[in-house]
Amino acid sequence: MGETRIIKNICCIGAGYVGGPTMAVIAQKCPHIKVTVVDLNAQRIADWNDADLDKLPIYEPGLADVVAEARGRNLFFSTDVDKAIDEAQMIFISVNTPTKTYGVGKGMAADLKYIELCARQIARVSKDDKIIVEKSTLPVRTAEALRTILTSTGNHVNFQVLSSPEFLAEGTAVTDLHKPDRVLIGGDADAEGQAAIEALVAVYENWVPRERIITTRVWSSELSKLTANAFLAQRVSSINAISALCEKTGADVDEISRAIGADSRIGAKFLKSSVGFGGSCFQKDILNLVYLCQHFNLPEVAAYWEQVIKMNDYQKHRFAKKIIDSLFNTVSGKKIAFLGWAFKKDTNDTRESAAIYVADELLQDRAEIHIYDPKVRAEQVFADLEYLQTHRKDAIHGVSLTTDEIKNLVKVHVNPYTAMRSAHAIAILTEWDEFKIYDWQKVYGQMLKPAFVFDGRNVVSKTELEEIGFHVYNIGKG
Numbered sequence: 252m253g254e255t256r257i258i259k260n261i262c263c264i265g266a267g268y269v270g271g272p273t274m275a276v277i278a279q280k281c282p283h284i285k286v287t288v289v290d291l292n293a294q295r296i297a298d299w300n301d302a303d304l305d306k307l308p309i310y311e312p313g314l315a316d317v318v319a320e321a322r323g324r325n326l327f328f329s330t331d332v333d334k335a336i337d338e339a340q341m342i343f344i345s346v347n348t349p350t351k352t353y354g355v356g357k358g359m360a361a362d363l364k365y366i367e368l369c370a371r372q373i374a375r376v377s378k379d380d381k382i383i384v385e386k387s388t389l390p391v392r393t394a395e396a397l398r399t400i401l402t403s404t405g406n407h408v409n410f411q412v413l414s415s416p417e418f419l420a421e422g423t424a425v426t427d428l429h430k431p432d433r434v435l436i437g438g439d440a441d442a443e444g445q446a447a448i449e450a451l452v453a454v455y456e457n458w459v460p461r462e463r464i465i466t467t468r469v470w471s472s473e474l475s476k477l478t479a480n481a482f483l484a485q486r487v488s489s490i491n492a493i494s495a496l497c498e499k500t501g502a503d504v505d506e507i508s509r510a511i512g513a514d515s516r517i518g519a520k521f522l523k524s525s526v527g528f529g530g531s532c533f534q535k536d537i538l539n540l541v542y543l544c545q546h547f548n549l550p551e552v553a554a555y556w557e558q559v560i561k562m563n564d565y566q567k568h569r570f571a572k573k574i575i576d577s578l579f580n581t582v583s584g585k586k587i588a589f590l591g592w593a594f595k596k597d598t599n600d601t602r603e604s605a606a607i608y609v610a611d612e613l614l615q616d617r618a619e620i621h622i623y624d625p626k627v628r629a630e631q632v633f634a635d636l637e638y639l640q641t642h643r644k645d646a647i648h649g650v651s652l653t654t655d656e657i658k659n660l661v662k663v664h665v666n667p668y669t670a671m672r673s674a675h676a677i678a679i680l681t682e683w684d685e686f687k688i689y690d691w692q693k694v695y696g697q698m699l700k701p702a703f704v705f706d707g708r709n710v711v712s713k714t715e716l717e718e719i720g721f722h723v724y725n726i727g728k729g
């Protein structure tokens with residue numbers, strides 16, 4: 252039997268949306284463990300170390316308090332990757348695993364170059380035995396590749412590779428980490444593998460009840476993560492598919508969600524119809540799953556899951572088209588105010604946000620877009636739009652816009668009322684709570700008439716807005 256090691260020193264490579272909050276909570280709940288989070292991005296590390304907690308690189312409710320409690324005590328952020336690797340008994344890898352944008356598997360497979368670099372660095376630096384934990388979301392059997400790289404060095408160090416995917420959602424990361432539905436840990440079946448699993452179980456047991464910690468074999472753990480995201484995204488695409496039918500038939504998608512969600516076999520969560528799901532992971536992980544299925548010659552299974560993405564693209568396109576159709580078939584020269592740019596509320600993350608794609612479609616028709624989001628900075632909005640111009644999927648038609656064209660047509664505001672002033676239409680792209688309590692009478696008074704509201708999140712009251720005089724379009728309400 253391998254002996255369970257008491258972990259006193261953890262390193263995490265990658266100080267992003269997963270590495271930062273996850274390690275902050277481990278440090279908070281395990282004051283006896285030194286946790287060092289490292290990243291190549293010096294600015295990101297400086298922001299994590301900033302005395303002003305408002306400058307943390309990630310906005311998450313409750314995160315600043317956790318960082319304030321642990322930082323400098325047993326939580327450290329550093330760019331000295333080698334030193335942190337050398338000192339740690341357990342190393343979490345939380346680097347990004349985006350969709351490949353080049354070569355074999357382009358547009359589908361996960362790009363594992365950052366993971367591979369980490370493995371090579373760990374192999375080069377390590378002088379004693381270490382447990383490596385895959386926190387990033389990875390294709391099934393990546394642990395095997397990691398192990399091959401790690402053991403191909405001359406250091407004669409023993410590495411155990413565990414898979415412990417993260418299930419936190421942005422906007423609720425701290426709550427999800429404090430009270431996870433489950434923690435998943437996959438490892439080898441042999442004695443050393445089981446001992447490594449127990450070492451990580453012991454870390455989580457400081458605050459997570461043992462019955463919520465699921466242990467499996469490595470491959471099951473890796474594939475569980477892709478499957479969980481595919482199922483969650485599939486629910487959103489399924490309800491969004493029904494929203495289109497609701498609009499044709501006069502049914503109300505929110506009423507349908509309530510009615511079907513009351514069935515305990517279906518459950519109420521993840522049935523909120525929207526302008527389309529975004530975020531860095533749903534699309535990337537499903538594409539990765541589709542790629543794996545194709546690789547293993549399962550074309551029917553690949554096509555089944557690919558449909559979830561196609562439905563999501565359709566939903567974003569349907570929303571943009573609705574705006575153009577309603578504004579008398581052109582938005583050229585018209586001012587459209589966007590409320591929200593983040594991919595969901597309570598985060599400053601904009602990766603794959605539906606707002607980017609809807610904006611692009613309106614810009615193709617030469618709309619003027621005025622954006623307000625309580626947490627997203629102007630530079631991020633421009634970076635998102637510029638990135639899309641060079642990374643169009645086949646599904647997204649349209650010509651690439653130049654940086655100057657984007658700068659001329661897009662304005663980012665820090666005040667929502669200025670964004671909406673003299674607008675022809677308002678499009679709600681993110682479900683920020685503050686949108687519900689705006690002075691809509693005042694907004695109406697300052698807009699051009701007829702004044703349109705396209706609510707991509709069903710957050711404002713259609714009845715109240717119509718009483719004021721707005722023309723309102725909601726998702727899935729006939």
Ligand SMILES: NC(=O)C1=CN([C@@H]2O[C@H](COP(=O)(O)OP(=O)(O)OC[C@H]3O[C@@H](n4cnc5c(N)ncnc54)[C@H](O)[C@@H]3O)[C@@H](O)[C@H]2O)C=CC1
Nearest residue numbers: 265266267268269290291292345346347348365387388417
């Ligand atoms: N964002 C989310 O809510 C969730 C993400 N995941 C998964 O976690 C992984 C990380 O995602 P995020 O934290 O969102 O990514 P991120 O992009 O926010 O952070 C990754 C960080 O890793 C750093 N990095 C890359 N290579 C490095 C290297 N060789 N050495 C040191 N630092 C390096 C980057 O500079 C970046 O700061 C992905 O696989 C993702 O699929 C899983 C669950 C939730």
Ligand SMILES: O=C(O)[C@H]1O[C@H](OP(=O)(O)OP(=O)(O)OC[C@H]2O[C@@H](n3ccc(=O)[nH]c3=O)[C@H](O)[C@@H]2O)[C@H](O)[C@@H](O)[C@@H]1O
Nearest residue numbers: 417418419420421487521522523525528529530532594595
């Ligand atoms: O692997 C990941 O990155 C994470 O992906 C999602 O988390 P996240 O993308 O942060 O946020 P979600 O709450 O899942 O929302 C994703 C998108 O779906 C949309 N959504 C969600 C739920 C819903 O009912 N309707 C809906 O349109 C959201 O607005 C958002 O654009 C999963 O929920 C996490 O469990 C997982 O760890």
